[in-house]
Amino acid sequence: MITLHGFAASNYYNLVKHVLLYKELPFQENLLYGGSEELLAISPAGKVPVITTNEGLNLSESSVICDYLEETYPDIALYPENSSERAVVRQIMKVAELYFELPSRRLIPYAFSGTEIPESIKDEVRQALDVGVIAISRLCQFxxxxxxxxxxxxxxxxxxxxxxxxxxASQLDWDVPAEIHGMKTWNDSMSQLAITQNIEADRQANMPEFMQKVTAQIQADNAK
Known part of the structure; x- marks a missing residue:
């Protein structure tokens, strides 16, 4: 059976979990947080998520895992048959990751710690998100x-x-998805899917423990 390693507060963990559930693949979950020796033993960069395949192969990086699951279990397909259409799907995924997720991730430490974000970082994040808004608007149909x-x-x-x-929205006073025509309606539709709601319930259940670990790490860093 496939094992999904990581924690439910992670968006990338939940991304892979959604794929597994959508494809109706049997899997088990193994709770691991970043920085643990157990995680480093199976993830070269110590990142979540990781899957252990039925053959015992450990795979990290969400896009790699998604491609592996699609190629190995194609019966319930998540990529189009046409190669050009598949390339468009992958292009959307990469643009969303590079120009939405990664810039926004720079805001997380300030959101969790309650500290003020330097204006220089705000400006850098806004510039990257501007690119993302334009690119997603051009690529996505909704x-x-x-x-x-x-x-x-x-x-x-x-x-x-x-x-x-x-x-x-909270750190820049900017509702970024609202800038993209059709994204809010689509996002609402996604949030109503049964799989999404089950994953969200697990995320909420994991958040208190995750935040305890975040708080402990912040305190440890401040004590140095």
Whole structure:
């Protein structure tokens, strides 16, 4: 059986979990947090998530895991058959990761610690998100799904990327997804899916323990 390693407060963990559930693949979960020796033993960069395949192979990096699951278990497909359409889906995923998720992730330490973000960092994040807004607006259709009339891996990927992009509302006073026509309606539709709601319940259940670990790390860093 596939094992999914990580923790439910992680958006990338939940992204992979959504793929596993959508494909109706049996799997078990193993709670691991970043920085643990157990995680470093199976993840080269010590990042969450990791899966251990049925053959005992450990794989990290969400996009790599998603491709592996699609290629190994193609019966319930999340990529189009046409190679050009598949490339468009992957392009959307990469743009969302590079210009939505990664810049927004810089806001997380300040949101969790309650400290003020330097204006220089705010400016850098805004500039990167500006690129993301333009690119996503050009690439995505939201008719009704991200890449058109069929649900694809891009829907799952962009939805969980948006969870981190939502920090822009609290930290930059900027509702970034609202800048993109059709994204809010699509995001609401995604949030109503049964799989999404089950994952969200698990995320909420994990948050108190996760925040305890975050707080302890912040205190340890401040004590240095």
């Amino acid at each position: 008719s009704p799904w991200v890449a058109g009339d069929k649900f694809t891996m891009a829907d799952i990927y962009v939805y969980y990327v948006n969870i981190v992009a939502s920090f822009g």
